[in-house]
Amino acid sequence: EAGVAQSPRYKIIEKRQSVAFWCNPISGHATLYWYQQILGQGPKLLIQFQNNGVVDDSQLPKDRFSAERLKGVDSTLKIQPAKLEDSAVYLCASSLVRGPTYLYGYTFGSGTRLTVV
Amino acid sequence: TQLLEQSPQFLSIQEGENLTVYCNSSSVFSSLQWYRQEPGEGPVLLVTVVTGGEVKKLKRLTFQFGDARKDSSLHITAAQPGDTGLYLCAEGGSARQLTFGSGTQLTVLP
Numbered sequence: 001e002a003g004v005a006q007s008p009r010y011k012i013i014e015k016r017q018s019v020a021f022w023c024n025p026i027s028g029h030a031t032l033y034w035y036q037q038i039l040g041q042g043p044k045l046l047i048q049f050q051n052n053g054v055v056d057d058s059q060l061p062k063d064r065f066s067a068e069r070l071k072g073v074d075s076t077l078k079i080q081p082a083k084l085e086d087s088a089v090y091l092c093a094s095s096l097v098r099g100p101t102y103l104y105g106y107t108f109g110s111g112t113r114l115t116v117v
Numbered sequence: 118t119q120l121l122e123q124s125p126q127f128l129s130i131q132e133g134e135n136l137t138v139y140c141n142s143s144s145v146f147s148s149l150q151w152y153r154q155e156p157g158e159g160p161v162l163l164v165t166v167v168t169g170g171e172v173k174k175l176k177r178l179t180f181q182f183g184d185a186r187k188d189s190s191l192h193i194t195a196a197q198p199g200d201t202g203l204y205l206c207a208e209g210g211s212a213r214q215l216t217f218g219s220g221t222q223l224t225v226l227p
Contacts, residue, residue, distance in 0.1 A: 033214070
């Protein structure tokens with residue numbers, strides 16, 4: 001089974017520039033998550049999709065972050081304009097819909113490491 | 118919002134030693150998962166615990182869920198350099214979301 005694919009692996013941009021990250025989840029996984037992991041911290045949920053609908057985006061800074069999941073498969077996360085504090089690893093994860101959380105785990109991608117200078 | 122506290126934040130030990138890391142919450146966990154994250158990779162699920170008092174073993178790793186389901190521990194016996202990584206606990210909520218602790222960074226020196 002192929003894993004969760006993310007690209008790019010690394011990105012360095014100047015503050016106020018824009019950047020986009022791409023995620024392709026495991027085939028058949030209806031739920032997709034974007035997490036932000038700042039160095040030295042655990043991942044923090046930004047947005048959760050089920051199919052192509054948003055389940056929870058309460059922690060997404062909507063003035064600069066946006067995400068979409070067209071056709072319920074691939075997803076993109078965009079930051080515009082970027083700030084220094086956005087430097088972090090952006091992780092995408094997917095999971096099956098069936099059952100409560102404890103019946104399955106997430107499968108994470110390797111992440112995109114963003115550095116804003 | 119449930120807060121998960123992990124301790125210690127950093128741990129550096131010699132190969133062959135035993136260690137225990139902890140995950141504590143201010144409220145009852147519905148379920149708890151432990152993940153290991155290696156540099157440059159995403160977290161990988163190690164185990165899920167659901168029932169208070171539950172103990173699960175995965176080779177040299179022993180996971181324990183507190184009776185009151187407000188704490189959990191991970192014990193590693195005879196640590197090896199391959200055990201090096203960031204150990205994260207995560208609580209599963211009703212919306213199938215995971216809330217992560219800040220992690221324990223473990224370094225096992227050869």
